[in-house]
Amino acid sequence: MMLLAAEPAIDPVVTAVIANRIDGIVREMTNTLLRAARSAVISSARDFSCGICTADNQLLACVEGLPIHIFGVHEQARAMTTAHPRDFTSFRSSRTPGKSCTIGACAHGCDPQITACKLGLGTLL
């Protein structure tokens, strides 16, 4: 649940535009992985999924991610933030004036979004 009080509601059209833009990011992740992967299980069979979670670990978008992979991926994002308390400031504190957003090192730019993707690897050791 978003703890931060949201700004006043924005235009539903803008909401739809941003939602589609975020889905577009997930598709770009997907294509990157599909084209860059070495094993056939990834590059041919697309046995992987991409998703975007919010900084407070809610699943935001997963477009054509495989259901079994992706519907719980925000729990892994939560495990990441829990395991690295010193390296991740929470969504709320990252917005606190004067505090820097350290997740930027892991995610894209300084956007308070955390990306996560899941792979079915060719060989699971």
Next chain:
Amino acid sequence: MSEQASSTIDPVLTAVIANRIDGVVREMTNTLLRAGRSAVINSARDFSCAIVTGDSQLLACAEGLPIHIFGVHNQARTMAEYHADLAEGDAFLHNDPYSGNTHPADHCFLVPVFFEGEHLFTAAAKAHQADIGNSIPTTYHAGAKDVYEEGSLIFPAVRIQRNYEMIDDVIRMCRSRIRVPGQWYGDFLAGIGAARVAERRLKELCAKYGKEIIKTFIRDWLDYSEQRMIHGIRKMPKAKLVNTGRHDPFEPLLPDGIPLKVEIEIDPQNAAITIDLRDNIDNIDCGFNESEACTVSAVMAGVFNSLDPEIPRNSGSFRRVKMLMREGAVVGKPKFPHSCSVATTNVADRLVNCTGAAFAQLGDGYGLAEGGVGMGVAFAVVSGKDHRYDDSPYVNQLIIANNGGPASACADGWLTYGLPVVGGLMYRDSVEIDELKHPMEFKHMRLVAGSGGAGRFRGAPGCDIAFGPKEHPITVIYPCDGQHFGAKGVRGGAGGTCAEGWHISANGLETKLPNVTQIEIKKGEQIRGLDSSGAGYGDPMQRDPRRVLHDVIEKWETPQRARELYGVVFSGSIDDESLAVDVAATTALRDGRTAEPATAE
């Protein structure tokens, strides 16, 4: 050393610093022994500590186990190669048998020690873990056809501390994948602690004497050790020795066992020993392959067993031993991904034996017989659930075997020898402590009279042991050797007896078990094992009759064997404490039988 060390220092000071550094290794050892959580570390001392120089030469290893420690400097080298940003406050975990470690179950903790900004030493503490996350609950996976089936987590010199702070990622990985993670974590902290103790003491040493003197000492000490080795080798005759050995069968993969061949060339003029291991079979699809570290350490142990025990064991003395190894051979350099899960014991034990016994070919007074081998019932990894603690899981290796030691030209075999690769340096568990730590019960433990290989000096006897669970079933896994091929005697000495193992059902029926066994023992059932015994050195007919008398009184030998194998006739009896050697009858019996060679098994 990067800089040239200054001119020689006082030899007395060299000796003082050498002993101080051995003292640091002993302090590391005591730290780990007292702080370790698992019984295999805190009771059995299945670990070793050492100090390596900044340029990756083994400097001191005190009472480290030979198999663990003679190659530990190669792990320090790997650490330095992988980490160009090596800094004070770092610590590393290394258990990769392909980049210098013995086998994955030995977690080696490496701490680079800096003084005035220079990497002068690396402290190494290597401990056999109770569990490493293998695919079955044992740290010795005999059947693993490759590293993947073996299943251990591998750390090729992975950083675990930076600036004296723990890197939690590695801890989380281990906690997610190693059985009884709390036990592993306690041993992990103890290992780092031991290495940090050495760091503190070595810095004190440097502060006391100054960096230049310490660097000069390192150079001088290694050179002195080399000189001692040169003198030792020069005393030997020039010779080419060939010896063979064989590890037990492992059905169905290796019905004939694993043949071994060691060729040794002693060159007294150049004070060099060359060991050629290239004429050995290729890697095999199971866990019995030797890592390079184990190959080197086992052969080196065999060589040192045949030399003056006062020669320091470090990279200085190692300079005079050249080893020729082949990549992809069962002894030598393993080819990835062949498993080295059992590398520290079975084939390595045979290598120690094969090398040490080869030197006996030089003549009476040289070399030694073969020692008892095999990690059987009393060396098993046991696991299960503990009914006393809410059925919480446990896993640990028992170290309660003795495996009789080999005879030498001047001494009988050491009783609590353990294995050739540890040479009596490990501790044995206590029955009571094992029963406290794990929900198990020992039924008996007794020496087997007359089991030591006869000789002018005899091998030590083996032990007979049985145990079972108190409540829940107990999983017992062991990769035993020495059940088919016992230890061989030298120079007329007899061989040792073989190891054995049985399952005992609730109604007392004994069923013989294969030498490599994984079995579940239920409440009311037992598992029973015999250790193998050590072999003898020299003709038993030449054994001092007073020693035979002592052995019979102590029940290490039987009166029957005393007469048949040793030609010793007694008068009186044990019961009224009047047993004595009948000198005339003994002399007559021995004179009549000197022509017969001793071949008793």
